[in-house]
Amino acid sequence: DEQAKQKQNRLVADFTLTSNGEKAYVANQLSTDLAWNDIMMDIAGSYPNHQQVKMPKYKVSDKLELLQRSGKRTYTFNTYNAYMVNPHSLSVNHSQQTAYQSVRSAAFFSHTNTSLGFFLKPFTVMMKVGLQVLSRTMKSHLEGVPDSLGNMRNQLNMTFLRAYASPEAEYNQGGWHIRFQMPITFTPYYYNDKLMGAKENAGKTQVAPQLSVSYFLTARLQATLSGGIAQREVDEQNFYQGLLMRDYRNLYTGFVDYTADKSKHISFNISYKRPLATVFANAYIRKIWSDSHLTVARDFVGDYII
Secondary structure: OEEEEEEEEEEEEEEEEEEEOOOEEEEEEEEEEEEEEEEEEEEOOOOOEEEEEEOOEEEEEEEEEEEEEEOOEEEEEEEEEEEEEEEEEEEEEEOOEEEEEEEEEEEEEEEEEEEEEEEEOOEEEEEEEEEEEEEEEEEEEEEOOOHHHOOOEEEEEEEEEEEEEEEEEEEEEOOEEEEEEOOEEEEEEEEEEOOOOEEEEEEEEEEOOEEEEEEEOOOOEEEEEEEEEEEOOOOHHHOOOOEEEOOOOEEEEOOOOOOOOEEEEEEEEEEEEEHHHOEEEEEEEEEEEEEOOOOOOOOEEOOEEO
16 A cells, blocks of 8 residues: 655746847847656555655756758758756654765756758768767765675766767659668767766767668658668666665666677568548568567565666
8 A cells, every 4th residue: 555745846947048140040049947756655564654755956057059050951050958856855754763865966068069961962961970978976875784795885976978970962853752861970988986986987889870761652652761870879877876766665776888789670661642531551561570689687685676
């Protein structure tokens, strides 16, 4: 039997400046998002307990967009910067025993990109380059659970800089629409566990080509064949080695692993559209090959699941 009470408050504010001219468009948006989420829960049964969670989230961000047109060329510049702070706490009362956890995480994220495109019928060629930066810190402390379960504290820094380039080419003529993309990224990672005295750095290069070929068999019937290779980004959110408590029973511990999952896919789609008669038909086939090197493990240790 569970009974819960939740209280949520949120304050959002935006300030936007926009200029839209014949040859240029500029917009800048400054935003603030403040949220407070408190939960109180009573659980009866074989492990009766009272839980109280406080999860405030504070975020400030700025977004700038620039678009410039010049003849057959277009130029864009976009930048987004955000700073987030999440000071969370969890307390669990059970049989006159109390477990308490405090977690404070903060992160700065920045994403800047620019693109240049050329239009020369029937071809379109574009190049997009950008840089993503993430720097986060996490500090936690857990007390009231057996020390034999693991490390009760975390104090770490994690930073990555992701530079990418994405060339793209399109052909559109005679019923054919062919699109090819070749995004390439290089990401150096810097991980520092201050409590463990461990520094684990790495650099990852990823290439993810994508090809799509479409052809109008008739004015209403279109067939599309597409495929590509993808590689997931490193899940740096798992980069911690101390225990984190999620609720009265579940504890989590992270790991440092720079190996990324890979996948390949191919698909075929054929569609028929006759809007005036409201007739639409679509057939879709997709095949995916995935290579995942990690699985989630759970261990029962005393009253807890890790």
